[in-house]
Amino acid sequence: MPAYNSSRTLELTVRHIPKGVAEEIILGDDGSTDGTAELAERLGLSVIRHERNRGYGANQKSLFDEALKRGADIVVLLHPDYQYDPEAIRPLIEPILKGEADVVLGSRMWGNAPREGGMPTWKIMANKFLTFVENLAFRKRLSEYHTGLRAYSARFLRAAPYHLNADGFVFDTQILVQAVALGFRIAEIPVRCRYFPEASSVGLWEGTKYGLGTLREVLRYLLHKAGILKSKLLISPPRCPCEEQQR
Numbered sequence: 001m002p003a004y005n006s007s008r009t010l011e012l013t014v015r016h017i018p019k020g021v022a023e024e025i026i027l028g029d030d031g032s033t034d035g036t037a038e039l040a041e042r043l044g045l046s047v048i049r050h051e052r053n054r055g056y057g058a059n060q061k062s063l064f065d066e067a068l069k070r071g072a073d074i075v076v077l078l079h080p081d082y083q084y085d086p087e088a089i090r091p092l093i094e095p096i097l098k099g100e101a102d103v104v105l106g107s108r109m110w111g112n113a114p115r116e117g118g119m120p121t122w123k124i125m126a127n128k129f130l131t132f133v134e135n136l137a138f139r140k141r142l143s144e145y146h147t148g149l150r151a152y153s154a155r156f157l158r159a160a161p162y163h164l165n166a167d168g169f170v171f172d173t174q175i176l177v178q179a180v181a182l183g184f185r186i187a188e189i190p191v192r193c194r195y196f197p198e199a200s201s202v203g204l205w206e207g208t209k210y211g212l213g214t215l216r217e218v219l220r221y222l223l224h225k226a227g228i229l230k231s232k233l234l235i236s237p238p239r240c241p242c243e244e245q246q247r
Contacts, residue, residue: 002056003029004053010036013079026045031051031053057165057171079149083194084147092106101185104187106149106190107189109143137222156184168210169206
């Protein structure tokens with residue numbers, strides 16, 4: 001759970017995580033000033049602290065590193081703002097458990113779900129446009145690439161050079177581009193979302209930067225695939241033999 005000043009919604013989110021679905025819940029506190037880390041500890045969560053705010057992507061890097069170090073087979077990304085339904089975790093991990101996918105996205109964009117959940121119109125339109133471009137580039141038919149509810153197999157995370165990714169919001173796009181470039185399977189399930197005052201949300205300016213960053217990453221992928229400009233972000237790093245023995 002990547003968190004920044006999430007004390008108002010953290011407990012509500014944790015209380016709705018189905019019992020037995022997670023062996024451990026790790027919260028990454030990215031320099032919060034509202035007592036998020038202390039609340040997480042009282043709720044029994046494992047906490048990783050950043051002394052200063054390093055960014056959403058940097059928070060995920062720390063969380064993935066810690067989850068892999070602790071031997072996780074599947075890592076679920078869930079925002080602590082209760083915007084996504086924690087009950088969706090079970091169906092989210094099912095395709096990975098069945099060996100059908102390596103990455104599973106909880107899509108908010110099925111049917112009329114985004115409007116029913118209160119997603120702003122500009123976000124709906126931007127999401128659909130970016131997803132259309134990504135589907136063309138990646139030759140896929142997903143309904144959304146921009147969700148904050150995801151499941152990753154440990155196998156994929158070990159292969160993806162996610163440490164090279166940005167520390168900001170575009171990290172989410174980069175790690176999916178890595179999944180496509182490295183040939184991992186991506187699936188999706190429909191999920192409910194809810195927009196309300198306490199839920200964290202990317203504003204118009206940050207959203208614009210994210211959208212432009214996403215288009216840049218699509219271009220990077222196309223140039224890499226065409227052999228015009230190879231990118232280290234899209235090449236799996238060599239694995240240490242000692243790591244294979246540990247596995």
